[in-house]
Amino acid sequence: VIDPVFLDSPLYRCEALEPGLGCAVSIKLETANPVRSFKARGTEVIASLLAEHGPRAVVCASAGNLGQALAWSGRGRGLDVTVVASRFATAAKLERIRAFGARLELVDGDHELARERAAAIARYDGIRLVEDSLDLETCEGAATIGLELVEARDGWDGPDGRDRRGPAQLVGAAPPFDAVLVALGGGALATGVGHVLKELAPGVEVICVQPLGAPALTRSWHQRRVVTTDSTDTIADGVAGRYPIPAVLDDLLLVADDAVLVREASIIAGMRMLLDHAGLVVEPSAALGIAAILEDPDRFAGRHVVTVVCGSNVDVDAYRRWVDAGPVPAVRNQEIRE
Amino acid sequence: VIDPVFLDSPLYRCEALEPGLGCAVSIKLETANPVRSFKARGTEVIASLLAEHGPRAVVCASAGNLGQALAWSGRGRGLDVTVVASRFATAAKLERIRAFGARLELVDGDHELARERAAAIARYDGIRLVEDSLDLETCEGAATIGLELVEARDGWDGPDGRDRRGPAQLVGAAPPFDAVLVALGGGALATGVGHVLKELAPGVEVICVQPLGAPALTRSWHQRRVVTTDSTDTIADGVAGRYPIPAVLDDLLLVADDAVLVREASIIAGMRMLLDHAGLVVEPSAALGIAAILEDPDRFAGRHVVTVVCGSNVDVDAYRRWVDAGPVPAVRNQEIRE
Numbered sequence: 001v002i003d004p005v006f007l008d009s010p011l012y013r014c015e016a017l018e019p020g021l022g023c024a025v026s027i028k029l030e031t032a033n034p035v036r037s038f039k040a041r042g043t044e045v046i047a048s049l050l051a052e053h054g055p056r057a058v059v060c061a062s063a064g065n066l067g068q069a070l071a072w073s074g075r076g077r078g079l080d081v082t083v084v085a086s087r088f089a090t091a092a093k094l095e096r097i098r099a100f101g102a103r104l105e106l107v108d109g110d111h112e113l114a115r116e117r118a119a120a121i122a123r124y125d126g127i128r129l130v131e132d133s134l135d136l137e138t139c140e141g142a143a144t145i146g147l148e149l150v151e152a153r154d155g156w157d158g159p160d161g162r163d164r165r166g167p168a169q170l171v172g173a174a175p176p177f178d179a180v181l182v183a184l185g186g187g188a189l190a191t192g193v194g195h196v197l198k199e200l201a202p203g204v205e206v207i208c209v210q211p212l213g214a215p216a217l218t219r220s221w222h223q224r225r226v227v228t229t230d231s232t233d234t235i236a237d238g239v240a241g242r243y244p245i246p247a248v249l250d251d252l253l254l255v256a257d258d259a260v261l262v263r264e265a266s267i268i269a270g271m272r273m274l275l276d277h278a279g280l281v282v283e284p285s286a287a288l289g290i291a292a293i294l295e296d297p298d299r300f301a302g303r304h305v306v307t308v309v310c311g312s313n314v315d316v317d318a319y320r321r322w323v324d325a326g327p328v329p330a331v332r333n334q335e336i337r338e
Numbered sequence: 339v340i341d342p343v344f345l346d347s348p349l350y351r352c353e354a355l356e357p358g359l360g361c362a363v364s365i366k367l368e369t370a371n372p373v374r375s376f377k378a379r380g381t382e383v384i385a386s387l388l389a390e391h392g393p394r395a396v397v398c399a400s401a402g403n404l405g406q407a408l409a410w411s412g413r414g415r416g417l418d419v420t421v422v423a424s425r426f427a428t429a430a431k432l433e434r435i436r437a438f439g440a441r442l443e444l445v446d447g448d449h450e451l452a453r454e455r456a457a458a459i460a461r462y463d464g465i466r467l468v469e470d471s472l473d474l475e476t477c478e479g480a481a482t483i484g485l486e487l488v489e490a491r492d493g494w495d496g497p498d499g500r501d502r503r504g505p506a507q508l509v510g511a512a513p514p515f516d517a518v519l520v521a522l523g524g525g526a527l528a529t530g531v532g533h534v535l536k537e538l539a540p541g542v543e544v545i546c547v548q549p550l551g552a553p554a555l556t557r558s559w560h561q562r563r564v565v566t567t568d569s570t571d572t573i574a575d576g577v578a579g580r581y582p583i584p585a586v587l588d589d590l591l592l593v594a595d596d597a598v599l600v601r602e603a604s605i606i607a608g609m610r611m612l613l614d615h616a617g618l619v620v621e622p623s624a625a626l627g628i629a630a631i632l633e634d635p636d637r638f639a640g641r642h643v644v645t646v647v648c649g650s651n652v653d654v655d656a657y658r659r660w661v662d663a664g665p666v667p668a669v670r671n672q673e674i675r676e
Binding site: 004005008009010011012013014015016027029031032033034036096099100155275276279280281312313314316320324 | 369
């Protein structure tokens, strides 16, 4: 049911990144599609189910990417889509939600207030509430990324022991990856991808990465109970939640091998590396994986790591400020090269 | 024989570009692969044939993308690759050629001198010379882009009249494209893609785009005879040739519907639009298609145009200078919006 434009996204090794990171790095690129993030994999599932069986109206809270994706998926199926967002959300994301034809309601608070308001609208209007990461369709959509990763890995060295690689792959390509880095926000991406990997490629380490400035779900994972925070302070708008969902934490405890926190400076250094060495414009959340390698190079040294580049919706001016700023990553890069 | 990492590249509609262009625009993205250009589609064919039958050593002249691709394809198959380039070529491209393990020889002149030198090396050493656009493998590789475009178009509205679109595509997606914009350099991309389209989707207009500052093949196409120029003056390093190859011109006359020239300011405006509205870093050659729409919006108004984003190998500093420069496209954009 997922439009093919969102499936089989590029997965490729990016050797130009590697001298600065000390490990083999492959990119799973989720930005080359009509909504520039992975979120439509999930909203396609939701919208197609609704178009067949459900109510024709749907509401979600969103930091911007889910809203764009639901607007896109709903428009194609004649659904009436409402998106609730913080008025502090990334302007480019809000603009695209409107452009895709959704009704956009802004709240004077952060993403958690938007979640409350979306739930209230759903109750009041009797329409379908889409709760990112709680609704299984959002995780199932993300899980298709996991399936594609496993399929690619099987292409290198199949589970039946038969080597499916052609001559080029045999000689020139990377070894099968042994770790996947996923941005951790609400948890849909991490639980979706994690579930598939733990099921089909249990040897691959699933590492969730969250900003130090929005650590609620990571702290919850480490303490094995829901930990909330009073505020968030990060440029990674796509993953800046404060109230983890208990059921999502339960799932995450089953499928994640680790959850780590990274500093803002590392996120910016990651964005800059992806621009300078991979030619990729990414939003801060999509640089969390690179940031994690920058902060702990020893952990990844000599390994082959896949990082899911999950979105590229940025305000261009803010993006330029971030990547043009001073030599934030210099110390760290030096450390790594030594 | 082509490594799958280079095939089935993303093809997606980019609505955020459309208000500024006045037509539906889809992007065929050839940058999300290990060499960041379409050139490896061709070098994979060459290298696999050589690995089976031919000499183990190969030389090519390159502005940088062919050289990277041949280095990558050759490395995976144990070939000995030499690349000859101008010492004025884009530094990032030269660096990657070396990083992929090829021997790099620089000439103190432009790309045409590099072509002469590569031919001399091939004669002297008795190794295989790869001539971009003349060697059919380079065109066949590019032609696989055409096959993918036709396949996608058939998905919208099959040649047997059966509509293969799902509900989402029926309602929300674009109509089948009716024009394809391809960068014109040596001619491999244009003749490869053009041949497939004229064969399988003859109604689609194939429009080649070249910079005003490197117009030799476009002028040749219009005059139906080889026209050379004394120099080139363009930032689009990937397409800056002066001596069109007669056999390539013959092919181009058969498959191109038009060949147009665009100004440098339009190329920069195109690069900036792709950054601001599509989140894509592209090299100048890859912005030629958008530049062509900017220069002649009436021609494309209301149509659905595919532009092949053929490479993203830029020197980051030069790229920033280009896209950060003053309001070059302002006048043009205003005209379009009126």
